[in-house]
Amino acid sequence: MNERVQVGIIGLGTMGQGHIKTLLNDVPNCEVVAVCDTDEKRFKEAEGKGLLSEKMQRFSSYGKLIDSDLCKAVVVVTPHPFHPEISIYAFRKGLHVLSDKPIAITVSAADEMIREWKKTSLKFSTMYSMRTTSVNIAIKDFLLQGKLGDIRRVDMVCTKWLRTQRYYDEQTWRGTWKGEGAGLLLNQAPHNLDLLYWWFGPAEAVSAEVSKRFHNIETEDEVTANIRTRSGFPIRFYSTTGEAPGFDRVEIVGSKGTLIRDGRMAKVFTFLELEEEIEKTIYENENTMLDVAF
Incomplete structure (x- = not known):
């Protein structure tokens, strides 16, 4: 039997409570033994939901x-600026750390956090x-199997991050430079940008336009970006917290076919003659498309 890991949750806001629920219901080899928050009301909220x-x-x-x-590990789910100091303290005390994203709001703070972790043999994610x-x-x-051939282009639209003005008003640190470090690009869209990095690797160049169009906040709630990958193909990226339903x-799009993911469903349109170039296949036989769903 695997040894259970004793976990402490630092921060009992919406995400902190979500982590407790996940650990209680879906991670049997972890045990939540301690919780922390500076606001007593958070304990009552979590208790009322049966989480404590x-x-x-x-x-x-x-x-x-x-x-x-x-604890043997902590989950850090506080407002963004506190992630580095809490994580560094945990590293120095010999605890594994799972930090909510982003790990920091400045590059220098993130670098310091990573330097401290590298001094240890602890787990950090x-x-x-x-x-x-x-x-x-x-x-x-x-993609790893190369079934799409050489990638020609990628388009990503992620607008299911709708946030109302009430969302920002409920927590005064949200949507502020001091409290959040940025807006959409540091809170919601990092999930999507991480997928692009995971699938396609680092970017060679990025040009972007950010704006504040939909909310009464300090930071951005819309971004349009053109990304050039190291492999040379372009990625067009759009995201906002001001669109519904999103x-x-x-x-x-690759040289052997196209993959389209819509929400949690994906379809792959490939060509019967996989070794042929797309242009040749299109012109010689328009009926060779296959529709394959995961």
């Missing part, structure tokens, strides 16, 4: 939780949960 048990120790200071020796969905894993495998769509 009498066995879970409660702390108002992350330092006291980490120093308690109750950030929460990019879209890598764990079956359709995105299938796309990754499909879409989550990706088109990946």
Whole structure:
């Protein structure tokens, strides 16, 4: 039997409560033994949802939780600016860390965080949960197998991040440079950008336009970007928190076919003669398309 890992949750907001629920219901080899928040109301909220048990120790200071020796790992789910200092303290005390994204709001803070981690043999990761969905894993495998041939272009539209003005008003740090570090690009869209990185590797060049069009906030709520990959093909990217109902769509066009993902469904349009160039196949036989669904 695998040894259970004792976990402490630092931050009991919406995401922190979500992590507790996931650990309780879906991760049997982990045990939530401690929780922390500076706001007493958060404990009552979590308790009212049945997420806290009498066995879970409660702390108002992350330092006291980490120093308690109750945990082998912590999940850091606080406002963004606090991720580095909490994670670094945990590393120095010998605890594994899962940090919510982003790990920091400045490059220098992120670099310091990574330097401290590299001094240890501990586990460290950030929460990019879209890598764990079956359709995105299938796309990754499909690309690794080269079934689309040479990639020609990618288009990604991710507008299912609708946020109302009330969302920003409920937490005063949201949508502010000091409290959040940025808006859409640092809070919601990193999930989508991480998928692009995971599927296609680092970018060679990026040009982008960001704007604040839909909310009364300091930071951006819309981004349009043109990305040139190191392999040479272009990626067009659009995202916003001001559109309803919103879409989550990706088109990946290659020399042997096209993959289209719409939400959690994906279809692959390939050519019967996979070795032929797309242009030749189109002109010689328009009926050779196959529709294959995952």
